[in-house]
Amino acid sequence: MAHRRRRRGVRAPLRPRRRPPAQGRAGLAGLEAEGTPVHRPALGSLVAAVPADAEQEAAAAAGLTSVDDEAVRLRSAVKAHDGFFTTFCISPYSRYIARWCARRGLTPNQVTTASLVTALVAAGAAATGTRGGYIAAGLLLLVSFVLDCTDGQLARYSLQYSTMGAWLDATFDRAKEYAFYAGLAIGAVRGGDDVWTLALGAMVLQACRHVVDFSFNEANHDAVANTSPTAALSNKLDSVGWTVWARRMIVLPIGERWAMIAVLTALTTPRIVFYALLVGCSLAACYTTAGRLLRSLTRKARRTDRAAQALADLADSGPLAQAVAAVAPGLRGAFTVPAAALLGALVMVGSALFLPYGSWLTVAAAGVYVLLSGLAVARPLKGALDWLVPPVFRAAEYVTILVLAARSDVPHAVPAAFGLVSAVAYHHYDTVYRIRGGTGAPPGWLVRTIGGHEGRTALVAVLAAVLTHASGFTTALTALAVAVALVVLVESIRFWVSSSAPAVHDEGELA
Numbered sequence: 001m002a003h004r005r006r007r008r009g010v011r012a013p014l015r016p017r018r019r020p021p022a023q024g025r026a027g028l029a030g031l032e033a034e035g036t037p038v039h040r041p042a043l044g045s046l047v048a049a050v051p052a053d054a055e056q057e058a059a060a061a062a063g064l065t066s067v068d069d070e071a072v073r074l075r076s077a078v079k080a081h082d083g084f085f086t087t088f089c090i091s092p093y094s095r096y097i098a099r100w101c102a103r104r105g106l107t108p109n110q111v112t113t114a115s116l117v118t119a120l121v122a123a124g125a126a127a128t129g130t131r132g133g134y135i136a137a138g139l140l141l142l143v144s145f146v147l148d149c150t151d152g153q154l155a156r157y158s159l160q161y162s163t164m165g166a167w168l169d170a171t172f173d174r175a176k177e178y179a180f181y182a183g184l185a186i187g188a189v190r191g192g193d194d195v196w197t198l199a200l201g202a203m204v205l206q207a208c209r210h211v212v213d214f215s216f217n218e219a220n221h222d223a224v225a226n227t228s229p230t231a232a233l234s235n236k237l238d239s240v241g242w243t244v245w246a247r248r249m250i251v252l253p254i255g256e257r258w259a260m261i262a263v264l265t266a267l268t269t270p271r272i273v274f275y276a277l278l279v280g281c282s283l284a285a286c287y288t289t290a291g292r293l294l295r296s297l298t299r300k301a302r303r304t305d306r307a308a309q310a311l312a313d314l315a316d317s318g319p320l321a322q323a324v325a326a327v328a329p330g331l332r333g334a335f336t337v338p339a340a341a342l343l344g345a346l347v348m349v350g351s352a353l354f355l356p357y358g359s360w361l362t363v364a365a366a367g368v369y370v371l372l373s374g375l376a377v378a379r380p381l382k383g384a385l386d387w388l389v390p391p392v393f394r395a396a397e398y399v400t401i402l403v404l405a406a407r408s409d410v411p412h413a414v415p416a417a418f419g420l421v422s423a424v425a426y427h428h429y430d431t432v433y434r435i436r437g438g439t440g441a442p443p444g445w446l447v448r449t450i451g452g453h454e455g456r457t458a459l460v461a462v463l464a465a466v467l468t469h470a471s472g473f474t475t476a477l478t479a480l481a482v483a484v485a486l487v488v489l490v491e492s493i494r495f496w497v498s499s500s501a502p503a504v505h506d507e508g509e510l511a
Contacts (some may be wrong), residue, residue: 001029002185006369009504013117015234015329022345022436025294027142038096045177049063050099051207059317059422062137062165063486073157074095074096074157075095076101076156076157077095077098077099077153077154077157078091078095078103078153078154079152082462083248083249083253083254083255083256084245084248084249084250084254084255084256084401085148085255085259085315085386086253088479089255090145090146090149090255091149091153091210094146094149094150094151094153095157096377097146097150097153098150098153098154098157098223099157101150102154102157102158103155103426106154106168107154107160107165107411108151108154108155108160108162108165109151109162109164109165110153110204111147111150111174112147112148112151112152112165112167112168112169112172114147114175114439115144115145115147115148115150115151115172116144116172116176117138117144118144118147119144119175119176119177119179119180119263120139120176120179121140121143122137122138122140122144122180122183123137123179123180123182123183123184124183125137125140125183125184125472126180126183126184126187126265126270126440127182127183127186127187127189127190127208127401128187128190129182129186129187129189129191129270130187132189133159133187134183134265135266136182136264137180137183137265138261138262138263138264138265138266138267139262139266140238140259141180141258141262141339142259142262143266144176144259145254145259145262147177147189148169148172151165151169152169153324154466158248160203160309163437163496163499164496164497164498167496168435170429170433171429171430171433173254174425174426174429177254177258178203178425180204180261180423181203181274181413182199182203182415182418183268183464184199184273184274185199185263185270185418187270187493188203188269188270190273191269193270193271195270195271195274195414195415196414197402197406198271198275198278199270199272199274199418200275200402200405200414200417200418200421201274201278201402202278203418203422204278204280204283204395204399204402204421205277205278205282205399206277206283207394207398207421207425207428208285208394208395208398209281209285209288209428210432211314211390211391211394212285212288212289212292213288214314214390214432215311215387215388215389215391216292216296216313217312218296218307218310218311218312218314218387218435218436219303219305219381219386219387220296220301220387221307222300227346231474237504246359250283250287251284251287251288252280252283252284257277257280257281260276260277260280261273261277264276268269282360288346292387294384296384296385296387297384297385299384299503301384302382303382303383303386304383305380307382308380308381308382308386309380309426310435311386311389311390312377312380312381312432313440313441313452314390314428314431314432314435315376315377315381315389315390315393315504316390316393316428316431316447316452317373317374317377317447317452317453317454318429318447318448318450318451318452318453318454318455318456319448319451319452319455320370320373320374320432320451320452320454320455320458320499321373321374321377321452321453321454322374322377323374323376324370324371324373324375324378324453325373325374325377327332327377328374328375328378329378330378330379331375331378331379333375334383334384335383335384335385337376337379337383337385337386337387337389338376338383338388339371339382340376340387340388340391340392341373341376341388341389341392342373342388342392343372344368344369344371344373344396345369345393345395345396347365347368347369347372347394348365348366348368348369348396348457349400349403349460350365350402351365351366352365352399352400352404352407352461353403356406356495357404357408357409357464357468357469358464358465358468358469358487360406360465362461362464362465363458363461363462365456365461365501366457366461367377368460369454369457369458370454370455370458373393373453376389377389379466393453393454394428394453396453397424397454397456397457398421398424398425400457400461401417401420401421401460401477402414402417402421404460404461405417405473405477408468408469408473409469410469410470410471410473410474411471411474412474413473413474413477416477416478416481417477419469419477419478419481419485420446420478420480420481420484422481423482423484423485423488424450424487425458426485426488426489426492427442427446427481427484427488430442430492437499438501439495439499442488442491442492442495443491446487446488446491449487450483450484450487450488456480456484460477463476463477463480
């Protein structure tokens, strides 16, 4: 057995006891003699043993002495499952930056903040709309990503973990990327090319991709009898080296995505950057969603009450949908719940797209959306495809705001919609990290105050009808964005500063 000391954030070398306890050796032998399987995890360069005699003890002690503790700490600082770009282009040197930071007393939170500041400066450089600004923006974005990798490696290297640090890391990743989108859009406008709609579309697509991952994982991580032929095939593919990296790259994780954005920003135009993002993220979304659908349809599993509650929280249903759910009978049938949610989303988005802009029929469609949203959550979400309900609601809300703002022909309406979707998306990400930290969803009063997904969608539809082609539509969207942002940020900061719950980094998004 070994002991470990901590002092000033640095881990002391491992030192063996003179002799492992005899009861430990006897207990292990007894378990194996009774036929109980004993798990022996892969240790890599580490050494662990339960010696049966003095000779084996001496061999174990010699092996322990030969371990290079510093080299092990450096290797352990790097995440085991990272993307190709991060693994081969960032981590080989960022781990040494992490060690340099540890030896100078820097904390992971300080490095996380430095990464955010660097990304914001990069967004500012992109906003200049000049070729020099775009080149500087691309370089600074890569520096920001190096620091983003370094903060986690520093935490693992020096064993400095904190709830605040995990929350900052997860939240700042989204803030950096979306701020850079806004910087590119501002720079493009200065160059005479309005790409705000593309910027908002890229943000909507990225957020919807994430909620697909979150919702599927929450629905299935504790399911009973959780087996699937598709999952078995996936595990088999993971045993072949080249398929592992190919499958990690095809989902366009944060490393590959930021590298693509940085290079294209420096060499091309914002419009090309957003086209590449939309195409790449669309292909990645199709690949991951198809795999999750196949797993769900072939999986023999029973959803738990906890999973159903997590999906209900992720659905973000407001007072209107909850009122419908309270009086409506639960839908029966294996796939009726996601079908109802999808039908409501199609009615809402289709009306925003194809009906005359500002038509009160769009408001009527919002009423249908509210009704179907309530029906979809009237019973526990335990069906095989019920995890699709939160992503469908996210897509319906975000895309409706995008379409109505883009069709309004009102100056600055789309930038205002960008701000509104950013505020709402922050609330949805915050909900995810609270659930994954084991603390449950945000308080009910918060969801009621900001209206829920169906309330906000209906409100934007009403605003578009009342303020048709008027500058007041931009003002209304801006006011709504500020109100939502203030409420969710104040409550989120209050919670994470005072909470002792472990915030969880976005493991579905390779970093």
